[in-house]
Amino acid sequence: MVRDIWTVVIKDLKLDIRRAENFFSMLFFSVTILLIFAFALPQKQSTQVDILSGVFWIVFLLSGLLSLNKTFQQEKENGCIEALLVSPVNRGAIFLGKMLGTVVFILIVQILVIPVFGILFHHSVIENFSWFLLMSLLAALGFGSLGTLLAGLTSDIRFREILLPLLLFPLIIPLLLACVRITQSLLAGEGILGAGDWLRLLVGFDAIFMIVSFLVFEFVMEL
Numbered sequence: 001m002v003r004d005i006w007t008v009v010i011k012d013l014k015l016d017i018r019r020a021e022n023f024f025s026m027l028f029f030s031v032t033i034l035l036i037f038a039f040a041l042p043q044k045q046s047t048q049v050d051i052l053s054g055v056f057w058i059v060f061l062l063s064g065l066l067s068l069n070k071t072f073q074q075e076k077e078n079g080c081i082e083a084l085l086v087s088p089v090n091r092g093a094i095f096l097g098k099m100l101g102t103v104v105f106i107l108i109v110q111i112l113v114i115p116v117f118g119i120l121f122h123h124s125v126i127e128n129f130s131w132f133l134l135m136s137l138l139a140a141l142g143f144g145s146l147g148t149l150l151a152g153l154t155s156d157i158r159f160r161e162i163l164l165p166l167l168l169f170p171l172i173i174p175l176l177l178a179c180v181r182i183t184q185s186l187l188a189g190e191g192i193l194g195a196g197d198w199l200r201l202l203v204g205f206d207a208i209f210m211i212v213s214f215l216v217f218e219f220v221m222e223l
Contacts, residue, residue, distance in 0.1 A: 034116055135182055
């Protein structure tokens with residue numbers, strides 16, 4: 001099964017490399033939003049700290065949605081989705097491969113966005129780069145698992161670009177709340193353990209939705 005997962009991940013990453021517009025659109029979109037907020041927010045850093053955590057995760061959410069929209073797009077455009085589903089590969093392996101491909105894609109963008117965020121808003125972000133990257137990983141796991149399931153569910157629907165966020169956003173509210181609270185703790189100098197309860201909520205959310213999405217994915221793709 002591990003080999004099948006790796007095959008799906010490599011396939012998706014190769015397609016993303018060949019179609020670099022997906023990556024650059026996410027990157028430019030994220031940087032553009034940060035620049036807009038940089039000009040719009042008050043210049044006093046003490047005032048900015050109260051809302052910077054929200055800004056960071058808004059960028060994550062919207063750029064991540066762009067990544068989800070292309071999860072099954074390649075297969076649909078080339079008429080290969082049926083071939084993928086009837087291939088001798090476990091459906092769980094397809095789900096995990098798709099999910100991990102999305103997580104890697106998001107993390108690559110985050111590695112570039114986090115320093116930009118720190119330069120524009122709060123220099124302590126760069127000092128806590130490893131913690132912000134860890135949070136991005138945890139958020140990407142929950143976001144990617146639930147998003148991959150819903151992307152598969154809406155892949156055959158005509159208005160999937162509209163339906164996907166309508167289904168996704170209400171379900172990931174606990175994840176976003178936890179990420180915002182942990183970010184506030186980091187920016188306030190309390191460290192990631194200063195929001196220990198929110199960190200446990202984030203890890204629990206990831207575990208629950210990864211397991212549920214893994215188990216339900218096979219039935220969703222039969223619809």
